[in-house]
Structures are given as structure tokens and as C-alpha cells.
Amino acid sequence: MYELNLIGIGTGNPDHVTFQGAKAIRDADLILIPRKGENKADLAGLREEIIAQVTDTSPTVAYFDIPKRRSEDGYLRGVDEWHDAIALRWQEAIAEHPQTEQVALLIWGDPSLYDSSLRIASRLNPYPTTRVIPGITALQALTAAHAIPINDIGAPYVVTTGRRIRDEGWPDGMGKVAVMLDGECSFQSLEMGAYHIWWGAYVGMKEQILVSGPLDAVAAEILDTRARARADHGWIMDIYLLQKRQNGAEAS
Structure with a gap:
């Protein structure tokens, strides 16, 4: 055997x-x-x-x-x-x-x-x-590329899929959510002005692409960048981390 x-x-x-x-x-x-x-x-x-x-x-x-x-x-x-x-x-x-x-x-x-x-x-x-x-993991590579921690001090985070974000919305009690397996850019189903996003494609590879910022400010850039990258390469692997913004404040 x-x-x-x-x-x-x-x-x-x-x-x-x-x-x-x-x-x-x-x-x-x-x-x-x-x-x-x-x-x-x-x-x-x-x-x-x-x-x-x-x-x-x-x-x-x-x-x-x-x-x-x-x-x-x-x-x-x-x-x-x-x-x-x-x-x-x-x-x-x-x-x-x-x-x-x-x-x-x-x-x-x-x-x-x-x-x-x-x-x-x-x-x-x-x-x-x-x-x-x-x-x-892709999550480790993403946070390293953006030079950020995954979680806030003493706070939980959740790793989920784009499908669940679309179907169920933001998970209760979570300040940060990492999203994988999302071919639909499901962050579009959220209230754009309420979140900060750190997005990456081909993370860790020479083709790596990174975008971050308030979701309402960078969502269109991510959609356009993702579509062009997928057309160029024939495939794409991407992942992103979302954080709730406090009263419109920038993410830390």
C-alpha cells in the first residue's frame, strides 16, 4: 500500500x-x-x-x-x-x-x-x-502582501465564501471577514460605504495585483482590474479581507 x-x-x-x-x-x-x-x-x-x-x-x-x-x-x-x-x-x-x-x-x-x-x-x-x-495559505499571503494583521486586538474574524456573503450578508459579531472562492465579487452585495477592503490576485506570484481602500472608493477598480487580469491570463485566483468601518473612519 x-x-x-x-x-x-x-x-x-x-x-x-x-x-x-x-x-x-x-x-x-x-x-x-x-x-x-x-x-x-x-x-x-x-x-x-x-x-x-x-x-x-x-x-x-x-x-x-x-x-x-x-x-x-x-x-x-x-x-x-x-x-x-x-x-x-x-x-x-x-x-x-x-x-x-x-x-x-x-x-x-x-x-x-x-x-x-x-x-x-x-x-x-x-x-x-x-x-x-x-x-x-492565500490568507497569510494576502495579509503579508498588504502588511496588515488579520485580526484586531482580542477580536475574532471569520473566513467564509463569496456565496455566503451574497446569501447571508455580513456575519454577526465580526469586525473582519476574509472571503475566498468568490468569482462573483460578492462584496457588491454589501453596503459599500460601511467597509474597507484589502484585495489581492495571484498573491505571492510575480503577477501579483493588490488594491486596498474604502470599499465604495475602490470597488470599481477591483472589478475592472479583476476582469482584465482574468482575460489576460485565462484564469484568476483572488482573495480579500473586509473590515467594518467605524462611523465612516478609515480602517486601521
């Missing part, structure tokens, strides 16, 4: 990979790399770049295509079926290398934060021994 290594690699900057992560990549007999279509070929290329940077030899690499997610049966059921399909792709790729003892998957950010790799791994049959190597 092989061991499955889920290795957090940060947000696309090869320097984000930890020494522990680099060692796990070097020790792997087989590295699985997902392909998400021509428009997102850069994502596979970045994984290849990281592998080349931390290894002295050419490890065995197996590519698998990410299946399309169905939406006809509702969001949660569609995600559940999608995870089943991805697990099958993993299993098929690994089965082609029966002598493999150490399998590695390079996970964007960290496997613990809004990533489904652990849930997908649990569907493998038989279930392998699974080891998780932590990585720099």
Missing part, C-alpha cells in the same frame, strides 16, 4: 514551499498533477516549475484531467459527485504505477483551508495512509 502525501505549496511562488514540503516532493515515487484545460495550463506549469526547483532528478509524473462539475442537481450534490469523479481519476493514475510507495499531490495553499483534497482522498479504496504537509 502506498502513502499519499498532500503537500501545501503556497500560492504559486516556489519560495513558499517549506523544507518539509520540498523533501516530500523529492521522496515521492509518483507525483500527480491535475490539468484544468488549456486556459489554466499555467497552473500545471507552476507545479512543474516547483518540482524542477526542489528535485535533482526527473521524478515520475502522472497527469489527470479534472472532470467538469455538474450543477443540475444542486450545489452540494454536484460537489459530492465531482469529488467522487476526481477520486476515481487519482485512483486510475496511481494504478498505472503499481510499484509506487510514495504518491505526492501538490496542493495550492494549504490542504486544510477551502481545499477538498482530504475529502477526495477519503474516497480512495482502499484508503491509503495519508500525510499532510502544511503550506502558506
Whole structure:
């Protein structure tokens, strides 16, 4: 039975990979790399770049295509079926290398934060021994890029999705909210004059773009910048942190 290594690699900057992560990549007999279509070929290329940077030899690499997610049966059921399909792709790729003892998957950010790799791994049959190597999260990279703390002194914050901001609004009792997985720029559903935003795309990469300021002042800039960046690259990964403004005061 092989061991499955889920290795957090940060947000696309090869320097984000930890020494522990680099060692796990070097020790792997087989590295699985997902392909998400021509428009997102850069994502596979970045994984290849990281592998080349931390290894002295050419490890065995197996590519698998990410299946399309169905939406006809509702969001949660569609995600559940999608995870089943991805697990099958993993299993098929690994089965082609029966002598493999150490399998590695390079996970964007960290496997613990809004990533489904652990849930997908649990569907493998038989279930392998699974080891998780932590990585720099997109939230860490965002706050570092803007040189700000995530939370205020003694105060909580929440990490959520764009879908929940749209459907449920601002979470009760929170001064700061980090928003991930938001292809709809859901901050538009909030009262623009009540918030400050720190936004970033391709955070930590050479293509990094940062915008910050009162939401009502910079929302249009973010929308325009995001649309142009996505058109230029064929894909975008972005994240933002929102803070409630106190009586119209600037964020601290």
C-alpha cells in the first residue's frame, strides 16, 4: 500500500514551499498533477516549475484531467459527485504505477483551508495512509502582501465564501471577514460605504495585483482590474479581507 502525501505549496511562488514540503516532493515515487484545460495550463506549469526547483532528478509524473462539475442537481450534490469523479481519476493514475510507495499531490495553499483534497482522498479504496504537509495559505499571503494583521486586538474574524456573503450578508459579531472562492465579487452585495477592503490576485506570484481602500472608493477598480487580469491570463485566483468601518473612519 502506498502513502499519499498532500503537500501545501503556497500560492504559486516556489519560495513558499517549506523544507518539509520540498523533501516530500523529492521522496515521492509518483507525483500527480491535475490539468484544468488549456486556459489554466499555467497552473500545471507552476507545479512543474516547483518540482524542477526542489528535485535533482526527473521524478515520475502522472497527469489527470479534472472532470467538469455538474450543477443540475444542486450545489452540494454536484460537489459530492465531482469529488467522487476526481477520486476515481487519482485512483486510475496511481494504478498505472503499481510499484509506487510514495504518491505526492501538490496542493495550492494549504490542504486544510477551502481545499477538498482530504475529502477526495477519503474516497480512495482502499484508503491509503495519508500525510499532510502544511503550506502558506492565500490568507497569510494576502495579509503579508498588504502588511496588515488579520485580526484586531482580542477580536475574532471569520473566513467564509463569496456565496455566503451574497446569501447571508455580513456575519454577526465580526469586525473582519476574509472571503475566498468568490468569482462573483460578492462584496457588491454589501453596503459599500460601511467597509474597507484589502484585495489581492495571484498573491505571492510575480503577477501579483493588490488594491486596498474604502470599499465604495475602490470597488470599481477591483472589478475592472479583476476582469482584465482574468482575460489576460485565462484564469484568476483572488482573495480579500473586509473590515467594518467605524462611523465612516478609515480602517486601521
